[in-house]
Amino acid sequence: MIETWRRFRGFDRSVRLLMVNQLTINTAFYMLMPYLAFHLTDSVGMAVWAVGLVLGMRNLAQQGMFLVGGSIADRLGYKPAILAGCALRTAGFAALGFADSLPVLLLASAATGFAGALFNPAVRAYLAADAGDRRVEAFALFNVFYQTGILVGPLVGMALVAVDFRAVAGVAAALFLALTVLQARSLPARRAAAPTDQRAGVVGVLGDWRRVLANRGFVAFTVAMAGSYVLNFQIYLALPLTVQDVVATTGAAAGGAGGSTSGGFGSVAVASLFAVSALVAIAGQVRITDWAKRRWDAAQALPRGLAVMAVAFLPMLAVPPIAETVAGAAVAPLPATALVVAPALLTAALLGLGGVLVYPFEMDTVVRLSGERLVATHYGLYNTVSGVAITAGNLAVGAVLEFDPPIAAIVPWLALAALGTAGALCLVVIGRSGGLTSPPRPATPTGAEPALPQPPGRRRSD
Secondary structure, X not given: OHHHHHHHHOOOHHHHHHHHHHHHHHHHHHHHHHHHHHHHHHHXXXXXXXXXXXXXXXXXXXXXXXXXXXXXXXXXXXXXXXHHHHHHHHHHHHHHXXXXXXXXXXXXXXXXXXXXXXXXXXXXXXXXXXXXXXXXXXXXXXXXXXXXXXXXXXXXXXXXXXXXXXXXXXXXXXXXXXXXXXXXXXXXXXXXOOOOOOXXXXXXXXXXHHHHHOOHHHHHHXXXXXXXXXXHHOOOOHHHHHHXXXXXXXHHHOOOOOHHHHHHHHHHHHHHHHHHHHHHHHXXXXXXXXXXXHHOOHHHHHHHXXXXXXXOOHHHHHHHHHHHHHHHHOOOHHHHXXXXXXXXHHHHXXXXXXXXXXXXXXXXXXXXXXXXXXXXXXXXXXXXXXXXXXXXXXXXXXXXXXXXXXXXXXXXXXXXXXXXXXXXXXXXXHHHOOOOOOOOOOOOOOOOOXXXXXXXXXXXXX
């Protein structure tokens, strides 16, 4: 961690602030969202279908508006998009904590989603611009802050929800409000290079989108990487569902453990999945990225990272025989739980390792393939495609998990491993054809800011 702190101090103030920004965003988000469904059903008394609608509205608004958010950042500037997103999420989180009517909750949920669509592409484009030729290193550090927020947020939320969910919502909204004020005062204004299509309004934005979609190398890379997001998301879907189910079954067979005991073991096991994945990134990101940079370029690192993510799901094939052996041996509940959960923890660790290897090179490749033009819009389209992939992938995985064993115990993991393998092979093919290298950089129009900061050693004035 000392080395991580030293690297952090070595970046410009704007880059450091963007990393703190992401830490705060994730801390506030993950301290509230895991407990929202329970609050809406238990405290507000909403039907389960209505809760699903509220939660789905946030995801729809965020994934569906990423491209719009990226265009706003490229056209109006990175800082205004970041500030607008943080301010909007301040209002949205406050409303989620205190509102009790479905229309207001739907509006608040949509606001929180659109907020993410505003600041996510802008933050990444801003970070890429100010990090310059240290982009890979900057995104590695960025992921450390990102994962720390995921780890810390639920713990803070757990402490506050014991008091009242309104306390959770109030603190989360206050964090976003403080972040908005801090960035308004301290974050230097940055604009992207002038758009190639100088027309204003919707016509100009549509021209930007056509230019991004015409970037065949970028589109091919985006499609090849989409499966990696399906794999990563299984730490929220397939792994927790499987762990909870197998812990409940094993607990009942091992010494007749009661439902409450098994439920407690299951909650701890699921929490351990998130902790393991986050800790791999926090502890290993900087060193692993340094190690990979010395040996590989993006065309080599990306397929290797995706291959690790594919292999990560194979340990889950050991869960049924382990559970059967444990049940037959009448092992005590706690050791039984540890044994059946061990493959899932290994899967979470390998997923985290693969993500650590992929993420910095992935974010850097988006910038390079954009030709350092319309960077936020490229990030917006990239996030939109990944969101569609996650939705489709989750529907497929969820459907297969509904089957009885052995299908539900084998097919999802083999399918996910195959998806990762296919993505890795696609990246190998794209890389060998030169598709992961930068396109020719267009000339900067007269009067436009350069797309990247000045050469190393010169700092932009704040």
